[in-house]
Amino acid sequence: MPPKKNPSVPLNQALLALTASALAIPGMSAQAQDLAGDPMPSAQRDSTLLDYRFSYYDEGHIAGSKTSSGQDSERYNVESHQFRIATRLGSKADLTADATVETMSGASPWFILPDAKGKPVQVMSGASIHDFRQALQVRANERFGAVTGSVLAGYSNERDYRGANGGLEGSWDFNNKLTTLSGGVGYTHNDLDPTEGASTRFPTRIAHADNYEVTGYAGLAQVLGGETVLQSSVSFTYQNGYLSDPYKMAYVAGNTVNDARPGNRRKLAWITRLRQNVAALDAVVHLDYRYYHDDWGITAHTAELAWYQTLPWSWALVPRVRWYSQSQADFYQPYYNAAQNNGLYSSDYRLSPFGALSESLGVYKRLGSWNLSLRYEHYSSGGAYSIRSIEVENPALVRFQVFSAGIVKTF
C-alpha cells in the first residue's frame, strides 16, 4: 500500500495541490494569465484588437536659480500618437504591430558652468530642437504545445537617428503550467547623424556615428497558489560604439569639450515582480523591484507598487507609485576643474546621482466592445529621493507630467 499523507488542511497549499492535480489531467488548461489583472483587453483573449493612445509629455521649466542666465527656461515636450493592432493567426499564433509617431520640441540641457561661488548652473540649448520620430515594432508569437516562440523586429527613424532591432524569445510552461521559463536575445543597431554636425556653428560636434547593443535575458514565473504569481528575470546588455550624447558638452577648467563616454557598456538588471490577487476586494496588487548595475559605476534601485481595482459598471482604477534611486557614473562630474587622464567627460543629469518619485493614476472604462482609458503621471527627481545623501545636485534634474488618453476596440 502506498504511503498516504494524513488528511490535513494546510493554508493555500491546498489550492496549489488541487490546481497542480487538476492541471495534470490531460487536456486541462491553466488560466494563470488571468491573474495578470490587466484591465485592458489583449489579443490573447480577443480575436482582433485596435488600440490608439495619445500622450503628452511635458517637462517642468528649469528655475532661474539653476540656469546660467538666471532666467527660467522651458524644457522638452513630446506629443505622441501610438497605434496597435493585434490579431490572432489561427488558434496557435498571434501578431502584434505597434506604430508610434512623435513630435518633440523645446530646449534641453547643454552644459554646466560653475557660478562665482562654484555652484553648478545649467546652460540650456535654447528652444532649438524640433524633431519627428516614427517607429514600427512587430512581434509574432506561435505556440507549440507548452513552448511559445516569438520573433520581434523594429525600426525607428528621426531626423538625426535611425535604429533597427531584431530579437528571438521563447517560453516554456512546465510543472503543470504552474512554472514558466522564458528567455530571449536581441540585437539593435543605431546610426546617428547629429543636426549641424561638423558645422561652422558646432565644429566639434560629430557628423556621424553608430553603435550596437546585444541583449539577453532569462526569467522564471511561478504560480504560487491560485492567486499569486512571482516572476523574476535577469538581463544582460552589452553596448559598443559611440555612446556619448552628441548635443551635450562639459565644462573643463574654463573650456567646453564634447560629452565623451566609454566606447562600451555592460549592463545587468534583475527584476522581480509579484502579482497578488486580492479576492476580497476584487483587486490585483503589483509589486515590482528592479536592481540595476553597469560597469560605468551606476547602481540603481526601482520599487513600484500598483493597485488594479475593479469597480462596478466596468470601471477600473489603477493608482501607482514608483521610487527610483541611482548612484553616479564614475566619470560624471557637474563640471571639471581639471582635464581627466581617461579623457571621459559627462555632466548629463542622467548619469548624476539622484532619486525620483512618480505617482500616477489610471482610470479605465469599458463600453461594449470599446475600452477607454485616461492616465496622469507626475514625476519628480532630486537629491531628496536618493538612498544616499547627495553633495551636489545636478541642476538639470527633471520634473515632468504625462497625460494620456487611449481607446481600444476589440472584435
Next chain:
Amino acid sequence: MEVFSYRFKAMGGPCEVRLHADDRAQADRHAAVAKAEILRLEQRYSRYREDSFTTLVNRSAGDARGIEADAESAALLDYAQTAWEQSGGLFDITSGVLRRVWDFKARRVPAQAEIDGILPLIGWQRVRWERPRLVLPLAGMELDFGGYVKEYAADRAAQACRDAGARHGFVELAGDIALIGAHPDGAPWQIGVRHPRAPEQALATIPLAAGAIASSGDYERYFEVDGLRYSHLLNPKTGWPVRGLSAVSVVAPQCLIAGTASTIAMLKGAEAGPRWLGELGLRHLCVAADGVLAGTVEHRTVPAHGPLTRT
C-alpha cells in the same frame, strides 16, 4: 455575431452550451464538439452504464488483482486523492455506497445501525491506488466519480470549444459553468445563482469574464422529516448529512476546482467552510441556513428573486 443556445440532458441533469457565433452553422459545429466531449465522459464514468470505467472498477471490488486505469482515469484518481488529502478526508469518492441506506426518493431516515454497517466500506485510505493499478480491497466498496466529473466535463467541453475556434460563451452542466470566454465586447456573463429555497429563481448574479463557477447546495437532493432537512451532502466519516450552509458558489480558473471547493466548503459547514475558502483565496458566495449571503465575490442580489438567468 449572434447568440445560439443548445440544451440537452447529460450526466443526470440539464446541460446548456451557449455561444456567440457568426452563423448557425458555426455555432452548430462548436456546440457539437462540446456535446460530444460531455457524452464521451458520461459514457466513461456513469455508474449506470455497463461498459463504463466506473462499473468496471466497482465490479472489481474485493478482487485483490484490481484493475488498470487509463491515463485520464488515473489522473482523475490522483485528483480525488489530492482532494481527499486537502479536505481532511471530507471529499471522498468512496462515500457513494451511503446511497444504499440514504434513499432520497423513499424519504426515510436510516437507523444508526444501518449506517454503521456501511461505514467500513467507506474511506479513500482503504483504497489501494498504485498508479496505474487500482484495488478496492473489500467486496461492496464503490467509487463514484459523480462528485467531480460533471465539473471536469464542463472544463473539457469549454476547452474543446476554444480549440475549435469558439471564443465567447459558456458550457453549463446543472448549474456548474465553465466559460469559453466573455461576451464579444469583453463584458462578463452575468451568472444567476440559485436560491436554495426556490431553486428555479436567482438569489444573486455574479459577473464572470473568465474561468468558471460551480455551486453546491442542500437543495439538490433532499427530504424533510419533522422539519429537519436531510440533504445528499453526506459526511463520509459519520454517514450523516451535513448541516450549516444552504449553498456555496465558488469562482475559480477551472470548474473542477470550483466544484471541489464548493463541495468541501458545504461539508465543512457554516463556520469552517467559508473560512477555508478564504484561506484558499478563491472568490465565493455562501448562503447561510437563515438565507444570509456572505462572501468575497462581486455580486448583485436579485431583490424579487427573479428568474435564474445567464446573460
